[in-house]
Amino acid sequence: MQGPWVEKYRPQTLDDVVGQEHIIQRLKRYVEEGSMPNLMFTGPAGVGKTTTALALARTILGEYWRQNLLELNASDARGIDTVRNDIKNFSRLKSVGSPFRIIFLDEVDNMTKDAQHALRREMEMYTKTSTFILSCNYSSKIIDPIQSRTAIFRFTPIKGSHIIKRLKIIAEAENIKATDGALESIVYFAEGDMRRAINILQASSTIDKEVSEESVHEVVSKAKPKDVRKIISYALDGKFMEARDLLRELMVVQGTSGEDMTTQIYQEVSKMSMDGIIDQDSYVDLIENIGKFDYRIREGANPRIQLEALLTKFLLKGKQPTT
Amino acid sequence: MLWTEKYHPQNFDEVLGNTLAKKEIEDWIAAWLAGEHPKPLLLVGPPGTGKTTIAHLAAREFADSVELNASDKRSYDILLRTIGEASATGSLFNQGLKLIILDEVDGIHGTDDRGGVRAISKIIKEGHHPLIMMANDPYSKRLKSLKTKSKVVKINKVHTNSILALLKRICIKESVDFDEHVLRTLAKQSKGDLRSAITDLEIIAQGKESITSADLELLFKKDDIHNIFDSVRTVLKSKNPKRIKDAMRIEADPAFILELITENVPREYEKKEEIEDAYEMISQADIYLGRAFQTRNYGYWKYTYDLMSLGVALSKEETYRKFARYANSSVYAILSKSRAKRDLRDRVADKIGEKTHASRRVVREQFPYLEMMFQDNDLARELADYFNLDDAEIKLFRSRKIPKRKKAKPGKSPKKSSEKPEKKAKSSVAKKENKKEKEAKPKKSAPKKGKSTSKKSKYPQDIGTKEKEGTNQNSSNIKEKPANPENKEKQVSLFSFK
Numbered sequence: 117m118q119g120p121w122v123e124k125y126r127p128q129t130l131d132d133v134v135g136q137e138h139i140i141q142r143l144k145r146y147v148e149e150g151s152m153p154n155l156m157f158t159g160p161a162g163v164g165k166t167t168t169a170l171a172l173a174r175t176i177l178g179e180y181w182r183q184n185l186l187e188l189n190a191s192d193a194r195g196i197d198t199v200r201n202d203i204k205n206f207s208r209l210k211s212v213g214s215p216f217r218i219i220f221l222d223e224v225d226n227m228t229k230d231a232q233h234a235l236r237r238e239m240e241m242y243t244k245t246s247t248f249i250l251s252c253n254y255s256s257k258i259i260d261p262i263q264s265r266t267a268i269f270r271f272t273p274i275k276g277s278h279i280i281k282r283l284k285i286i287a288e289a290e291n292i293k294a295t296d297g298a299l300e301s302i303v304y305f306a307e308g309d310m311r312r313a314i315n316i317l318q319a320s321s322t323i324d325k326e327v328s329e330e331s332v333h334e335v336v337s338k339a340k341p342k343d344v345r346k347i348i349s350y351a352l353d354g355k356f357m358e359a360r361d362l363l364r365e366l367m368v369v370q371g372t373s374g375e376d377m378t379t380q381i382y383q384e385v386s387k388m389s390m391d392g393i394i395d396q397d398s399y400v401d402l403i404e405n406i407g408k409f410d411y412r413i414r415e416g417a418n419p420r421i422q423l424e425a426l427l428t429k430f431l432l433k434g435k436q437p438t439t
Numbered sequence: 440m441l442w443t444e445k446y447h448p449q450n451f452d453e454v455l456g457n458t459l460a461k462k463e464i465e466d467w468i469a470a471w472l473a474g475e476h477p478k479p480l481l482l483v484g485p486p487g488t489g490k491t492t493i494a495h496l497a498a499r500e501f502a503d504s505v506e507l508n509a510s511d512k513r514s515y516d517i518l519l520r521t522i523g524e525a526s527a528t529g530s531l532f533n534q535g536l537k538l539i540i541l542d543e544v545d546g547i548h549g550t551d552d553r554g555g556v557r558a559i560s561k562i563i564k565e566g567h568h569p570l571i572m573m574a575n576d577p578y579s580k581r582l583k584s585l586k587t588k589s590k591v592v593k594i595n596k597v598h599t600n601s602i603l604a605l606l607k608r609i610c611i612k613e614s615v616d617f618d619e620h621v622l623r624t625l626a627k628q629s630k631g632d633l634r635s636a637i638t639d640l641e642i643i644a645q646g647k648e649s650i651t652s653a654d655l656e657l658l659f660k661k662d663d664i665h666n667i668f669d670s671v672r673t674v675l676k677s678k679n680p681k682r683i684k685d686a687m688r689i690e691a692d693p694a695f696i697l698e699l700i701t702e703n704v705p706r707e708y709e710k711k712e713e714i715e716d717a718y719e720m721i722s723q724a725d726i727y728l729g730r731a732f733q734t735r736n737y738g739y740w741k742y743t744y745d746l747m748s749l750g751v752a753l754s755k756e757e758t759y760r761k762f763a764r765y766a767n768s769s770v771y772a773i774l775s776k777s778r779a780k781r782d783l784r785d786r787v788a789d790k791i792g793e794k795t796h797a798s799r800r801v802v803r804e805q806f807p808y809l810e811m812m813f814q815d816n817d818l819a820r821e822l823a824d825y826f827n828l829d830d831a832e833i834k835l836f837r838s839r840k841i842p843k844r845k846k847a848k849p850g851k852s853p854k855k856s857s858e859k860p861e862k863k864a865k866s867s868v869a870k871k872e873n874k875k876e877k878e879a880k881p882k883k884s885a886p887k888k889g890k891s892t893s894k895k896s897k898y899p900q901d902i903g904t905k906e907k908e909g910t911n912q913n914s915s916n917i918k919e920k921p922a923n924p925e926n927k928e929k930q931v932s933l934f935s936f937k
Contacts, residue, residue, distance in 0.1 A: 119825040120812065122805075123795050161804075166796045189798045223798055230735055257733075311801075315808035322815040339807035356705050356714060364770055369777040371784060371803050409722070417694060417728035420770070421701055425722035428715040 121318045122311050125286050130171045133164050134282050134310065135274035142269070143168070147176050150215050154239055154248040156224075156263070158255040159271030162309030165251040166222060168271075172249070173218045180213035187220045199234040207238060207246035217246045224250045225257035232259045239265055254414070273308020276300075282310065283317050287327075294320075294327035301332045341372045344380040348388065351427045352434030359427050367420050374419025378410045381426070398433040405429040442641040443634055446609055451496055454489050455605060455633060456597045463592050464493060468500045471536060471569045479563055479570035481544075481585060483577040484594030487632030490573040493594070494540045497571060504538040541572045545579035556581055563588050596631025599623070605633070606640055616649035624655055667691050668765055671699045674748045675707040675765075678758055687748045693740055697724055697747050702768040704751060713755045720750030787832045794826055806836075813837045 118124040127133045130140050130147070146152035152172075157165040173185045186206045188198070203219055211217045224232070236259065239248050248266070252258055255268060280299045287294045294317065302320075306313035319339070320331040343362055350359035366372050372380075385406065389399040409426040413419045448454045451461050460482075470477045482490045498504035541559065563570060563585075572589065574582055603626040610617045622640070629636035643654040666689050673686035689696070704717045724747035731739035774781075784806075788799040791809075795802065813819040813836035820841050823833050833841065 119794055120809070120822060123825075161801060170796065187796065189792060189796065222796075223800075228735065229733060311805070312808075315805055319808045319811035322812055322818060335808070335811060338811060354711060356711075360705070361769060364773055368770060368773045369780060371781065373800060373804070376804065412722060412726055415729050416722070416725040417732055418697075418725050421697070421725045422722055424701065425718040428711075428718040431711040431715060 120315070121286055121290070122314045125282075125289070125314065127164075127167055127171060128174065130168070130175055133168050133171060135278035136164055136168065136271055139168065139269045139271065143172055147172070150176070152176065152247055154266040155250070156255065156258070156266035156268045157249065157251040157271055158253070158268060160253060160273060160309065162306075162311035162313075163271040163274055164310065165271055166220075169220050169249045169251065173220065177211075177214040177216075177218060184211045184214040184217045185220060186217070189222050199231050199238060203235070203238050204242075207242040210245050218249060219246055220249045220251075222251045223253070224262075225252035225254050229259055232262055236261045236265065274310050275308070276303040279303050279306060279308075279310060279313045283313060286314065286317065290321070292321045292325060292327060295329065297329040298327045298332050301329050301336075305332070305336045341366060341370065341376060341380050344377070345384050345388075347427070348381065348384055348430060351430035352394075354431055354434060356427065356431060359430075360424055363423060363427065364420065367423070374413040374423060375410075377419075377423055378406060378413065378426075381423075382406050382410075394433065402429060402433060441638075442609060442613075442645075443637045446605070446637060448489075448492055448496065451493075454492060454496070455601045457489065457594055460592050460594055461493070463590075464497060467590070468497055468569075472500065476567070477590065479572060479589040481582070481589040481591045482571065482573045482594050483582075483591060484575070485596055485631065486575060487629070487634035487636075488594045488596055489633065490594050491542060494538075494542075494571045494573060497569075498538045498540065501536045501538040501569065503536075504540060506540040506542065537568045539568055539570045541570065543574065544572045544585060545574035545576045545582055556584060560584060560588060597633045598631070599626045602626040602629060602631075602633055602636050606636060609637065609640060610644065610650075613644065615644045615647060617644075618651060621650055621652055621655055624652070667696060667699055670696065670748075671703055671765060674700055674752050675703060675755075675763075676758055678752055678755070680749055680752075683748045683752050684745075687744050693743050693747075694728055697721065697728065697743065698768045698770065700747050700751055702770075703763070703765045706765060707759060707763045708755055709759070710756065716754035717751045720746045720754060724750065783832065783835055787826075787828065787835050790826050790828060790832070810836045816842055 130144055133140055143152075155169075157169060159165055170185075170187075174181045177184045186203070188202065207217060207219060209217070221227075221235075224235075227235070235248075239262070250258075250262070250266060255263065255270075280303060283294065283299055283302065298320065302313050302316050305316060316332060316335050316339075317327065319335045320327040323334060324331040343366055347359050347362045347366070350356075350362065363377075367374075367377065382403070385394060385399065385402050388394045389396065394402065405426060409422050412425075413422045416422050451465060454461060464480065467477055467480055482493065484490055494506075498506075539562070544556075544559065559572070570589075572585065576582075577591075577593070603623055606622045606626060607617070607619075610622070625636055625639050629639065644650050647654075670686040670689050674683055677683055677686075687696075701718075701721050704721070705714050708714050708717060724743045727739040727742040727746065731737050731743070784803070785799060788802040788806075791805075792798060792802045809822070812822060813833070819833070819837060822828075823841065830840070
């Protein structure tokens, strides 16, 4: 029982971590010294933030790393109370069998400012016994005091060649074949996200023992949130209510995130423009708006409302029925 | 006759609560009648606590009275003409005292009622007549100068118990049967506003023989949402900034108001440009909600309020003369319909996230891939095991049950599988578990089972009850007594019954 490949082939040591050499080198120096400052890993999804944090903890904490690591992910309640209680209780105890204790918190950018401030205080209080590793997608959403108290490591999307290398290792270990074309297109769709790349590979391998470009395309198109094309078409036809209802259904029931939806809308609109369904002027206009709302989603409170607003931008771009 | 009028206090004794204030006012009246000229009274207190009642009762003690309230346009001139006259001309009785009542002095509008406060000050200065003023907001800036020139009497909220007692009396007089807790809820809900408590009681009790808590629910739910819908209607129907701003003075979460306005924009507005413009405002309003939440600086809310009300209202070219049916946001309907689904989704995401060091959000993005992986029987079995998913949870990724492992008991399975795929799937899982459990530690699995069962019972709506029972039964059997054939029998019967 080793779980999905993303887990089965998660690098266990710092040396195995792919594509973040400069970061790994600096981290290894901490291992040599046996101590480290508070760290913050920022970067997009699937580039190795969690993997690196776990590998680092394993290496630097030694045999009893499990007992001396507290991992809190964003789904755990992480209000001020958690920060005050759980983290405090963990970090004020002296480590046993390890030089210190590590608290790993992911998606810190999704914590409220209040919780971040509480966190900052904890970070100062227990420097003797504990060290924090924080990870986030956008360091701009982290309050300054935390930023100034951490060594920031910026993870970048993983290069295609690194992804291919990794995928080949997995394919060999799993005894499956993947054509070069298949690997290339996985890289294309993964956009530097190793988790996605491996998931595409594994899903493709269930379709076909020899993973081909076609099976990869099949997987990728199946993995897309459905109905996005339909939503756009409704909006272009001026059927705003229908478009809105479908969007709501998609986001609420399937839980599609605002960011995912924006990416999908962007891709569909690009395709529709290629197919001549959307003319070029409108296309440029729409892309400008998609970008604008992509940004607003990150600022606003409710991504769904922002996307509904984006849909209104399509209303005047379709064939104009006279009103 | 409205009950609020019918049960209006007839003298100071009947006024509820505020014993001290009543005493002060009675003393004040007595002083006037004795020929003194005490400072005017400024009664300050929340709505429905009896300020107007007290003033009206006071008026009975004087020969005459004149009253102005917020609905009058109180410019400098009007005030002086009406009150100045009243103030200068005396009547013969009661030493010719004419009580001047000014309601809602904190509501005097800055520009419309230019100089209003100044006028009042002037009247106070030269006035030979008793003057009672009333205000809701003790901290209003407009009151500042008036406060120094008058005697401020605080009128407090009426105590719940006093309201309760009055409601009881009314019920008895109207011969309505009541549950004490219904009346208590009414009293509490009124938050010291006696008038609203009586109004509410009248709404649910008039013409009835008895009232129950069911009536109560109806009242409050309707009332709250009703107010918000009124505000939404004003936003969408009106272009009058003042009215629209007023409409936003409701007790509700701005995110909820925004949701309702958003929902109904396309129901009222017809032109695409209008919808687009309105949504632009909505988008901006939402951004300030986000900023307020992010920074905990709720001062940003004021922009949200203005953008979603005024901004949306002014996005229309003309006001529509039509009846549009407004609705609650469809999101809430979708949410409640999909609750079971979402619970399941989150539960699965949590289980997977625990194993893969990822948050719900990250896991959910992987669902489509997992769905494809689960189409492969062997892989599905392995993943389900690894993530510790039960049958209901597996269903999230594949509609078919995971068939039995190919090599296990080849003689029996093929026939039965076609008849009862469900049962087969169960036993295959069971068998697999058995293998593990044989050498494993039953102690460790027992508490685990307890946990999973209890967790499951938290989500009774996830799946049909029968099925849930089955699943539960099944998993507990497996884990507790892996090799017990009797239990397997039970399993079978449970599933065939399905």
